[in-house]
Amino acid sequence: MFHGIRNASLPLLLLAPAAAAPSRQEAQDAEKAKEPPRFALRLGYGKDFGWTSTTKSVREQEAHLKQKFEFVVGGETQKHENEVDFSEHEDLDSRVKMEFLDAEKGEVRRARYTLEEQRTKRRRERDGEVVEKDDAPKSAEIEGCEIAFRWGEEDNEVEVKGGSLEKDEREGFTESLKHRDLNPFVAYLLPKDPVAVGETWTLEGRALRQILNHALGDSEDEERARKALPKDVRYQADLSGELRAKLEEVLEKDGRKVAVVSIAGKPKEEGSTESDGTESSWKATYEVSGTLRFSLDLGIPEEVEFSASAKKSETHTGEQEAEAGEGEGAAEADRTFSFSGSSTLTLKREFRTVSVPLREPEADAGKK
Numbered sequence: 001m002f003h004g005i006r007n008a009s010l011p012l013l014l015l016a017p018a019a020a021a022p023s024r025q026e027a028q029d030a031e032k033a034k035e036p037p038r039f040a041l042r043l044g045y046g047k048d049f050g051w052t053s054t055t056k057s058v059r060e061q062e063a064h065l066k067q068k069f070e071f072v073v074g075g076e077t078q079k080h081e082n083e084v085d086f087s088e089h090e091d092l093d094s095r096v097k098m099e100f101l102d103a104e105k106g107e108v109r110r111a112r113y114t115l116e117e118q119r120t121k122r123r124r125e126r127d128g129e130v131v132e133k134d135d136a137p138k139s140a141e142i143e144g145c146e147i148a149f150r151w152g153e154e155d156n157e158v159e160v161k162g163g164s165l166e167k168d169e170r171e172g173f174t175e176s177l178k179h180r181d182l183n184p185f186v187a188y189l190l191p192k193d194p195v196a197v198g199e200t201w202t203l204e205g206r207a208l209r210q211i212l213n214h215a216l217g218d219s220e221d222e223e224r225a226r227k228a229l230p231k232d233v234r235y236q237a238d239l240s241g242e243l244r245a246k247l248e249e250v251l252e253k254d255g256r257k258v259a260v261v262s263i264a265g266k267p268k269e270e271g272s273t274e275s276d277g278t279e280s281s282w283k284a285t286y287e288v289s290g291t292l293r294f295s296l297d298l299g300i301p302e303e304v305e306f307s308a309s310a311k312k313s314e315t316h317t318g319e320q321e322a323e324a325g326e327g328e329g330a331a332e333a334d335r336t337f338s339f340s341g342s343s344t345l346t347l348k349r350e351f352r353t354v355s356v357p358l359r360e361p362e363a364d365a366g367k368k
Helices: 004-013 025-034 168-178 204-214 223-226
Strands: 048-075 076-104 109-126 129-133 145-149 157-162 199-202 234-240 243-253 255-265 269-273 277-295 302-320 335-357
Touching: 048 302, 076 157, 157 168, 199 204, 204 223, 204 277, 204 302, 204 335
Parallel strands: none
Antiparallel strands: 048 076, 048 335, 076 109, 109 129, 109 145, 145 157, 199 243, 234 269, 243 255, 255 277, 269 277, 277 302, 302 335
């Protein structure tokens, strides 16, 4: 009986069509379709491409300084000690048009900045007494300046036009921009490779250094500024730790894709300087948090909200000998001077920047 059943089913098995096995490419495509989409967060560069940023910044700074001085004049020793407290509050409102005209391997080589508006309101205190106070925001003398930058081998080639600066002020301002970082702040926040929602990346090394510089109010290119120090100045700074960035979500806004990125971290730093008989050393801890909203279609930051703080302790020592004077009584003018001291500094800066494009890029810079 069982033999007959087996034979009866055999023709049915032979007539049934065999299922075709999927090819390797089809299997790979099916697996890839299951993966979440990845997005390339890329800045756009090119002729007349950039954006106008309106920024509101609040900066708080407190410092406490202890000092000991010792003078030896004509064989007589005089000693002096003091402690000083400083504090400063600054509100800054600015509007800057930024054009990134040429870039090489993601590094800006030519740029133009127009300082359309810059207003500052400041209050300073020394030992609890007000030494400077602005009752209303003041216009900066650099307001209205157009600054053209070209990357040079040693420093930037800088040309400043417009504004109300006098000749010597213009020369000093131009000189102060020789080592400016031409890359926009947001360039250091973006991932090198496309990322999916929920994915994280690390900001460290040069990117970390420049993020801290920009976030705390310094726009110098750290590497080039160090190389430009005089040969008799020894400078060392070791920055440790990292910031972590995460693509939180990708939204649709006015028909465009906007990536929302969070940044946070607590890096540390130790450093020292030595020059002309004086030595200083310091330790600093930083705390940074922020949110970036980046237009994938335009290749520009739409909005940046950032908070950065620093706590720094320093020690200073030094000894100098004054040069001999001339004429009668010169010997009595000879003196040595030594000092030691320490200071603590707390610094916090919060800012919010909103940007609009100067024009739309020729190609969609940030499509996945």
